[in-house]
Amino acid sequence: MFAADPLFSTGIDFGVVLIALAKSIIGFLFVLIGVIFMIWFERKLIADFQNRIGPNRAGPWGMLQTLADGIKLIFKEDLRPDGSDSLVFRLAPYLSVVPAFLTFTIVPIGGIFTGAHQGTVHLFGHDTFLQVADPPIGVLFLLAMSSIGIYGAMLAGWASGSKYPLLGSVRASASMISYEAALGLSVVSVVLMSGSLTTHDIVAAQASGGSILDWNIVVTAFVPFVVFCIAATAELNRPPFDFAEAEQELVGGFHTEYSSMRFGMFYLAEFMNTITMSAIIVTLFLGGPSGPIGPGPDQVWPFFWFLLKLLVFLAAFVWVRGTVPRYRYDQLMDLGWKRLIPISLMWLLFIAGIRIGRDQNWSPVLVPLAAIGLGALTVGLLAGSMRTAAIRREQSDEDDLGEVSA
Amino acid sequence: MIAQNIAFGILAASSVLAAIRMVTTKNVVHAALYLVVVLGSVAANYILLAAEFVAVVQLLVYIGAIVVLFLFGVMLTRAKLGHEGELDNDQRGLAAVTALLILGILGYVLVDYFGDDKLPQLNRTHEQLNATRGTGAVGNAIFSTYLIPFEVVSVLLLAALVGAIVLARRD
Amino acid sequence: MLLNQFLLLGAVLFCIGVYGVLARKNGVLVLMSIELILNSVNINLVAFGMMGGDAAAITGQVFALFVITVAAAEVGVGLAIVLLIYRNRTTVDLDEVDLMKG
Numbered sequence: 001m002f003a004a005d006p007l008f009s010t011g012i013d014f015g016v017v018l019i020a021l022a023k024s025i026i027g028f029l030f031v032l033i034g035v036i037f038m039i040w041f042e043r044k045l046i047a048d049f050q051n052r053i054g055p056n057r058a059g060p061w062g063m064l065q066t067l068a069d070g071i072k073l074i075f076k077e078d079l080r081p082d083g084s085d086s087l088v089f090r091l092a093p094y095l096s097v098v099p100a101f102l103t104f105t106i107v108p109i110g111g112i113f114t115g116a117h118q119g120t121v122h123l124f125g126h127d128t129f130l131q132v133a134d135p136p137i138g139v140l141f142l143l144a145m146s147s148i149g150i151y152g153a154m155l156a157g158w159a160s161g162s163k164y165p166l167l168g169s170v171r172a173s174a175s176m177i178s179y180e181a182a183l184g185l186s187v188v189s190v191v192l193m194s195g196s197l198t199t200h201d202i203v204a205a206q207a208s209g210g211s212i213l214d215w216n217i218v219v220t221a222f223v224p225f226v227v228f229c230i231a232a233t234a235e236l237n238r239p240p241f242d243f244a245e246a247e248q249e250l251v252g253g254f255h256t257e258y259s260s261m262r263f264g265m266f267y268l269a270e271f272m273n274t275i276t277m278s279a280i281i282v283t284l285f286l287g288g289p290s291g292p293i294g295p296g297p298d299q300v301w302p303f304f305w306f307l308l309k310l311l312v313f314l315a316a317f318v319w320v321r322g323t324v325p326r327y328r329y330d331q332l333m334d335l336g337w338k339r340l341i342p343i344s345l346m347w348l349l350f351i352a353g354i355r356i357g358r359d360q361n362w363s364p365v366l367v368p369l370a371a372i373g374l375g376a377l378t379v380g381l382l383a384g385s386m387r388t389a390a391i392r393r394e395q396s397d398e399d400d401l402g403e404v405s406a
Numbered sequence: 407m408i409a410q411n412i413a414f415g416i417l418a419a420s421s422v423l424a425a426i427r428m429v430t431t432k433n434v435v436h437a438a439l440y441l442v443v444v445l446g447s448v449a450a451n452y453i454l455l456a457a458e459f460v461a462v463v464q465l466l467v468y469i470g471a472i473v474v475l476f477l478f479g480v481m482l483t484r485a486k487l488g489h490e491g492e493l494d495n496d497q498r499g500l501a502a503v504t505a506l507l508i509l510g511i512l513g514y515v516l517v518d519y520f521g522d523d524k525l526p527q528l529n530r531t532h533e534q535l536n537a538t539r540g541t542g543a544v545g546n547a548i549f550s551t552y553l554i555p556f557e558v559v560s561v562l563l564l565a566a567l568v569g570a571i572v573l574a575r576r577d
Numbered sequence: 578m579l580l581n582q583f584l585l586l587g588a589v590l591f592c593i594g595v596y597g598v599l600a601r602k603n604g605v606l607v608l609m610s611i612e613l614i615l616n617s618v619n620i621n622l623v624a625f626g627m628m629g630g631d632a633a634a635i636t637g638q639v640f641a642l643f644v645i646t647v648a649a650a651e652v653g654v655g656l657a658i659v660l661l662i663y664r665n666r667t668t669v670d671l672d673e674v675d676l677m678k679g
Binding site for chain 2: 612
Binding site: 155166 | 436
């Protein structure tokens with residue numbers, strides 16, 4: 001099962017280089033066209049939620065609206081504030097676009113994983129995976145890229161040399177760092193059950209049985225999936241966690257001072273990240289491109305299932321944006337540090353315990369019971385200590401007030 | 407091999423240049439960015455040495471957490487743009503002499519002792535390399551041979567976490 | 578590839594780090610220079626590991642990982658101290674933190 005991309009197994013010739021190049025270009029175009037579609041889709045869907053019409057001028061159903069906006073952005077004047085740091089100001093947009101695309105390279109977008117195929121397709125005399133790259137470190141690459149994405153937001157706010165962008169960037173980076181821990185912990189549950197770090201093997205482990213019960217969303221018992229979705233929303237700075245660009249509080253967040261195509265790049269990165277995160281959720285939890293193979297050309301079906309699952313998540317992100325009001329900043333930190341991280345950590349230990357119990361042939365009843373008992377004890381202790389700390393803090397606050405008034 | 411040597415040359419040059427800029431620049435945030443370049447080049451060097459797990463941990467922990475922490479520190483202490491007074495003390499000459507002296511001694515010892523020892527060539531397939539030196543092998547070593555040091559490091563991290571919170575809390 | 582090219586790169590980075598620690602007076606910059614020194618040590622560990630067999634290669638990587646972890650702990654506490662100094666004295670210049678000097 002631990003197979004690397006067979007593309008490179010027979011040495012590197014011209015065809016191999018050509019295929020690798022073609023895969024990168026197609027991957028990039030996929031994300032780019034996805035962004036153009038997603039912006040239109042989001043605006044149209046939000047308009048429906050709010051009983052408006054939405055974009056309807058450019059092209060059929062306004063589908064070319066994004067292109068028109070992009071052309072407008074390119075031709076606008078590019079301003080750079082006087083007090084800004086020129087080098088960092090120009091660097092920041094690229095720092096947020098490049099990791100957004102690089103994350104997508106590890107997503108398998110097609111290939112049949114049941115039977116003898118093992119997710120490979122035959123192209124120009126070479127067998128290869130339908131993903132741009134399959135590094136042995138796999139999903140760790142996702143975490144590394146999302147931590148590099150922080151730099152874009154952070155440096156943009158600092159380099160603008162004005163206070164609202166700085167506040168927005170500090171908020172954005174603080175929330176991204178906080179939620180990265182929950183994100184990573186829920187990914188670890190998936191890795192534990194699949195037994196591999198590479199995205200290809202994770203999909204193969206879910207799809208080889210051909211049953212929906214093998215998907216990680218079922219195998220890891222739903223909790224890591226929910227934690228990952230919430231953490232991903234916070235990581236993307238999307239509503240209801242979009243206080244980094246909360247218009248009512250911060251004008252426009254870290255990209256207030258940006259205009260023209262540099263602003264366009266932040267916009268692009270934001271939607272690229274949304275698509276990439278949805279694709280990662282599909283890959284990690286919903287079996288990636290796996291699904292029943294219908295009639296017709298069989299290699300088209302996995303791609304179809306992948307797109308369908310992706311679309312469900314994109315629509316869900318828009319739905320959440322259309323319905324849930326924005327969180328307050330301290331509530332977000334509370335949710336991240338005091339709820340999601342303990343939950344995902346405990347679930348990880350729970351899954352690990354059950355996994356060990358299964359490997360060692362321990363009793364399948366006693367192990368979960370003991371794990372649940374131990375988990376309940378931990379939660380009780382944690383809740384108790386947080387309560388005590390809160391009471392003590394209130395008392396010390398009262399003491400301080402007493403001293404001041406005395 | 408030639409490709410690897412070219413890659414090493416580029417990485418070494420970029421990391422040394424960025425390191426020199428880091429210790430001489432007049433802007434704290436720029437210094438942090440030069441540090442990112444150095445750390446990235448070092449991570450790429452780990453990949454050249456077939457240590458991909460160390461490389462990605464370097465990206466995750468150093469670039470993703472430590473330098474971001476530095477930037478937070480800079481923004482919280484003095485987030486001024488542009489040049490901001492004197493960052494160096496008056497022992498710059500002395501420091502340079504010390505550094506060059508250490509470099510001379512280290513360089514002499516290394517060249518004298520290791521000469522041109524070559525790194526051993528590994529004629530293995532990707533799968534074999536992955537099984538013997540890859541991420542899985544490192545994980546196995548951490549959780550078997552080095553289990554106790556690993557636990558000690560975890561306790562150290564916890565202590566540092568608590569210590570940092572106690573120090574930085576505003577009471 | 579030669580072993581020495583990695584060792585010499587480590588040595589150069591180490592010395593630049595030493596220069597930074599000695600010549601800088603901003604607390605944050607001194608901490609950054611320490612990171613440079615720790616990184617050069619890590620290059621050496623991984624490179625030396627490559628000279629031995631599989632066990633040595635793994636040992637080198639594991640030690641590098643431990644150094645990275647300890648560096649993270651060090652930065653956390655170090656920055657907290659710098660922040661505290663800034664809060665108490667509104668400066669992070671290490672030359673001015675000389676209360677203990679008689």
